[in-house]
Amino acid sequence: xxxxxxGDKENPVILLLPGTMCYWKGNFGKxxxxxxxxxxxxxxxxxxxxxxxxxxxxxxMDEVVRIEEYIQTHYGGHIRAAYGCSLGGxxxxxxxxxxxxxxxxxxxxxxxxxxxxxxKASLMAALMVKVTWNYLxxxxxxxxxxxxxxxxxxxxxxxxxxxxxxxxxxxxxDLSFLTKQSLKQQFRSDLITPLPxxxxxxxxxxxxxxxxxxxxxxxxxxxxYFKDPVIxxxxxxxxxFFGVHPKEWCELVKQICLEG
Numbered sequence: 001x002x003x004x005x006x007g008d009k010e011n012p013v014i015l016l017l018p019g020t021m022c023y024w025k026g027n028f029g030k031x032x033x034x035x036x037x038x039x040x041x042x043x044x045x046x047x048x049x050x051x052x053x054x055x056x057x058x059x060x061m062d063e064v065v066r067i068e069e070y071i072q073t074h075y076g077g078h079i080r081a082a083y084g085c086s087l088g089g090x091x092x093x094x095x096x097x098x099x100x101x102x103x104x105x106x107x108x109x110x111x112x113x114x115x116x117x118x119x120k121a122s123l124m125a126a127l128m129v130k131v132t133w134n135y136l137x138x139x140x141x142x143x144x145x146x147x148x149x150x151x152x153x154x155x156x157x158x159x160x161x162x163x164x165x166x167x168x169x170x171x172x173x174d175l176s177f178l179t180k181q182s183l184k185q186q187f188r189s190d191l192i193t194p195l196p197x198x199x200x201x202x203x204x205x206x207x208x209x210x211x212x213x214x215x216x217x218x219x220x221x222x223x224x225y226f227k228d229p230v231i232x233x234x235x236x237x238x239x240x241f242f243g244v245h246p247k248e249w250c251e252l253v254k255q256i257c258l259e260g
Contacts, residue, residue: 001066002045002052003074007036012080014039014257015067017088019109019167019239020190021132021183023049026169027085030246038254039080044088048182051174057182060193064091068100081105081257085167086239087190089113093225096204097196103204105257108229110211110238113221116191125188129180136168136175136183163243200227207256209249213237230256 003015004024014035018027024045035041044067048057057063071079082103084092089111096106116124134142141147153161165171199206206229208222213236222229232252234241242249 001047001063001070002050003067003070004043004045006032006041006043007039009040011038011040012257013042013071013075013078014253015071015079015082015103016041016043017082017084017091018044018046018049019086019088020187021136022085022087022167023169023173023175025173026171027167029169029172030166031242031250034247034250035253038258042075042079044091046186048179048186051177053177056179057185057189059185059189060090060094064094064098067091068095068098071101078102079104081107081253083107083109083253084111085109085242086111087186090190090193090195092206093195093199094193096201096206096226097199099201105207106204107207107209107253107256108222108226109209109242110214110218110236110240112214112218112238113195113225114191115195118192121188121191124191125184128187129184133180133183136170136178138176139170159244160237160240163240167239167243195225197225198227199225205230207232209234209241209252211236211238211240213240 016028018024024043028043032041046057046063047053047055071077082092082095089108092106092108095103141150206226208229208231210219210231210233212233
């Protein structure tokens, strides 16, 4: 696990946690410069998801412990905020619930917070790797059907699909360092790691960027896993606010974290 820093070390720290199968540079490239004007930006590269890393990703909790230890060692155990993009939202939940570090604000970016049993999770992870591996590794889908579908999506004037590709980083960076094991374990571990319910550590204020078009069941999950979260509702799809409207996203993050 690596953490890449940007900005003045005297500024409050904001931790950025990537989504599933996302390379940190692609995931947060559009917002780092803007955030670094006001924060020390700490962008997380999960184990196995950085070209400098020789290890494979193992589990959510293994990464959580590494992140906590880094925060304790480098930031005195205290950060202003953490933003979790999709999968990263589960990391924010665990960091808040475990109370190993002090985090003033936790921001969940329309995470789905899906859970599954070990057998189903293993099947889903294997399928996910089979579908996505070749594209992430080489930039091309092996299946002709998938290639045609991808071409149609990229030709669509709606910027949403292109924004999702950009978040993986595959459109700009060589991701051949990614292993099938890291991809599989990241997806599987997220599904089988229980999320704490009713999290309220007495310090962290949880904010949710709720993508209304995902459906009301996700709003129900947020209210299950967090006590009295602040809901910011957008009539958008999963991570559309972040991926398609980075300027407005930065403005809202700064409003939450700097103005209270």
